[in-house]
Amino acid sequence: MVLIQPPQSEAPPVQIDVEQEVPRPTMRFPDAMTSRSPENMLFHGILTEKNNIEGLEVVPESELRFRKILLGILLGFVIALLLFAGILLLFQRQNMQRDDRTVSVPIAEPQKTDELVPKTQPKTQPEMHPEKTTEETAVPAPQPKPEDVQEQSVTVSEPTEKPLKPDASGADAGDKLAELLAKPPVEEPKIEKPDGGDVLGRIQHKMPDLLKGSAELTLDIPNILNLPVKKWVLNKTPLLNVLRQFSELTDIMITLDIDELFCREITADTPISIVCEDGTAGDFLKQILQSAGLVFAVKENQITVSVPESERNKIVEQSFAVADIAAVLPVEILADYIRQLVIFPAGTSLKVQNDSITVQHTKKHVRQVLYLLEQLRFLHGVKQTTEIPPEKLVPESFGWDAVCVPITLNYYQPEPLADVLQQIEKAAKIKILVDNRSLQRSLVSVKTLTASVRCNNEPADTALQRLLSSADEAELSYRIVSADVIEITTADELLKPDKMSIEIHRFETEEKKLSETPEEFVRALKTAVVPESWASAENPDGGVIVIDKQSGCLFVRQNQSVQRELRRLF
Numbered sequence: 001m002v003l004i005q006p007p008q009s010e011a012p013p014v015q016i017d018v019e020q021e022v023p024r025p026t027m028r029f030p031d032a033m034t035s036r037s038p039e040n041m042l043f044h045g046i047l048t049e050k051n052n053i054e055g056l057e058v059v060p061e062s063e064l065r066f067r068k069i070l071l072g073i074l075l076g077f078v079i080a081l082l083l084f085a086g087i088l089l090l091f092q093r094q095n096m097q098r099d100d101r102t103v104s105v106p107i108a109e110p111q112k113t114d115e116l117v118p119k120t121q122p123k124t125q126p127e128m129h130p131e132k133t134t135e136e137t138a139v140p141a142p143q144p145k146p147e148d149v150q151e152q153s154v155t156v157s158e159p160t161e162k163p164l165k166p167d168a169s170g171a172d173a174g175d176k177l178a179e180l181l182a183k184p185p186v187e188e189p190k191i192e193k194p195d196g197g198d199v200l201g202r203i204q205h206k207m208p209d210l211l212k213g214s215a216e217l218t219l220d221i222p223n224i225l226n227l228p229v230k231k232w233v234l235n236k237t238p239l240l241n242v243l244r245q246f247s248e249l250t251d252i253m254i255t256l257d258i259d260e261l262f263c264r265e266i267t268a269d270t271p272i273s274i275v276c277e278d279g280t281a282g283d284f285l286k287q288i289l290q291s292a293g294l295v296f297a298v299k300e301n302q303i304t305v306s307v308p309e310s311e312r313n314k315i316v317e318q319s320f321a322v323a324d325i326a327a328v329l330p331v332e333i334l335a336d337y338i339r340q341l342v343i344f345p346a347g348t349s350l351k352v353q354n355d356s357i358t359v360q361h362t363k364k365h366v367r368q369v370l371y372l373l374e375q376l377r378f379l380h381g382v383k384q385t386t387e388i389p390p391e392k393l394v395p396e397s398f399g400w401d402a403v404c405v406p407i408t409l410n411y412y413q414p415e416p417l418a419d420v421l422q423q424i425e426k427a428a429k430i431k432i433l434v435d436n437r438s439l440q441r442s443l444v445s446v447k448t449l450t451a452s453v454r455c456n457n458e459p460a461d462t463a464l465q466r467l468l469s470s471a472d473e474a475e476l477s478y479r480i481v482s483a484d485v486i487e488i489t490t491a492d493e494l495l496k497p498d499k500m501s502i503e504i505h506r507f508e509t510e511e512k513k514l515s516e517t518p519e520e521f522v523r524a525l526k527t528a529v530v531p532e533s534w535a536s537a538e539n540p541d542g543g544v545i546v547i548d549k550q551s552g553c554l555f556v557r558q559n560q561s562v563q564r565e566l567r568r569l570f
């Protein structure tokens with residue numbers, strides 16, 4: 001130990017023990033831990049031995065969590081708002097596309113085709129293909145057999161008359177009505193002809209001013225029929241196909257007086273073979289129909305095809321020998337069946353002479369008497385006197401089998417009614433006619449009506465009822481004309497007596513016996529099925545039921561809506 005004398009001063013001397021002096025270590029913390037961010041204020045409080053640092057605010061952890069939640073809610077609201085705006089814009093675009101498709105679609109530029117050979121005009125209108133699948137795609141036309149292919153050739157010369165005015169939209173009148181209703185033109189594939197002949201081309205014409213009233217399309221039909229055509233060749237072409245082709249080429253609606261045609265054994269399949277040269281469209285149509293004993297008339301902005309006026313309501317007389325069936329049913333009973341089921345207005349008559357029945361009536365009603373007698377012969381086991389196929393005489397043969405064929409259709413959105421009917425025609429293998437006269441009286445057209453239908457492997461009858469009921473502009477229905485032909489018409493038209501059908505229903509079989517008498521059964525039936533539709537003092541033209549006890553059948557004259565209900569019961 002060395003003693004050092006301290007300097008003279010006021011402070012007392014300090015004695016230091018060197019051996020006990022130990023230097024204190026320096027503690028170092030990471031920068032993240034010593035930073036002054038709010039998240040690390042707790043560490044600052046520990047290091048500085050304080051709870052607050054001067055100039056900084058310490059935020060509690062609960063408030064930080066609240067701020068994060070609030071920020072998330074704001075971001076979610078903004079995203080939801082953007083999604084809603086996008087969906088709204090998408091729906092607006094779809095509505096605009098639907099409106100453009102059904103209201104105003106630009107008319108496609110006519111394309112050049114080899115199916116017409118115009119004399120002076122450089123362009124022809126495109127062939128329209130009306131067929132459309134449920135997915136709205138064009139289906140090529142089926143290739144016909146060589147023996148069934150109709151030889152057709154039309155060469156259109158320049159019209160000599162002044163062309164009609166263009167329509168309100170500025171489009172040429174040669175464009176199809178379907179284009180005006182938003183159906184884009186589809187070029188029809190060519191049919192290879194055995195002799196290399198041209199397929200029937202479009203008849204060139206000009207439409208008048210289009211709209212009259214609301215949406216009614218008015219055509220200058222006489223002017224269209226005066227358009228010159230050089231040549232048209234038909235070889236065993238079905239009558240219905242010829243008329244449909246003419247209607248598509250001229251935009252003129254055609255209605256067949258089908259009842260008058262069928263009573264003269266003229267059907268939709270009646271073959272037409274004719275060569276028309278150097279005439280007008282009207283001359284050609286006249287020659288074609290004359291070859292089948294028919295005429296046409298222009299009325300109510302359309303063409304009606306029927307028999308000559310002198311033949312339509314002409315009273316004819318025909319006698320039927322009934323000695324064979326009289327052994328089973330007395331002549332007086334046969335005559336009573338006929339009087340009840342066949343309408344006999346003033347100027348017509350039925351007479352019974354020995355074993356014959358003489359009827360004075362129109363050909364349509366004489367044909368009904370003929371079928372009625374043949375059906376009675378078949379049901380009572382008597383040999384037929386005509387060549388009517390037996391399968392057409394049984395109760396189940398009227399034609400309901402044709403509309404019981406299962407089909408599948410999916411039209412979720414309303415489509416042109418004419419297009420959907422074409423698909424049903426192909427699927428059910430039936431022919432569908434349209435009573436355009438009745439639709440015209442209801443101020444609608446099959447070309448402007450739209451409808452939708454959905455059915456999955458269901459009967460064509462079900463599809464037709466759903467389809468026609470979806471056309472809100474008019475109350476439509478249909479009737480069976482023959483085993484493979486139906487007619488679309490209005491519901492009011494079907495209630496007329498001349499549209500009623502005479503059908504047979506079995507009310508008693510070996511397996512099913514009535515507990516009551518047939519008369520009691522019929523009374524209950526009339527009460528249960530549309531009571532107001534049966535003949536009465538208030539409704540003299542209503543339906544009639546004739547009971548044939550020996551065969552266990554009912555002969556019913558009724559409109560086909562009621563006949564459908566009866567078939568469901570039996």
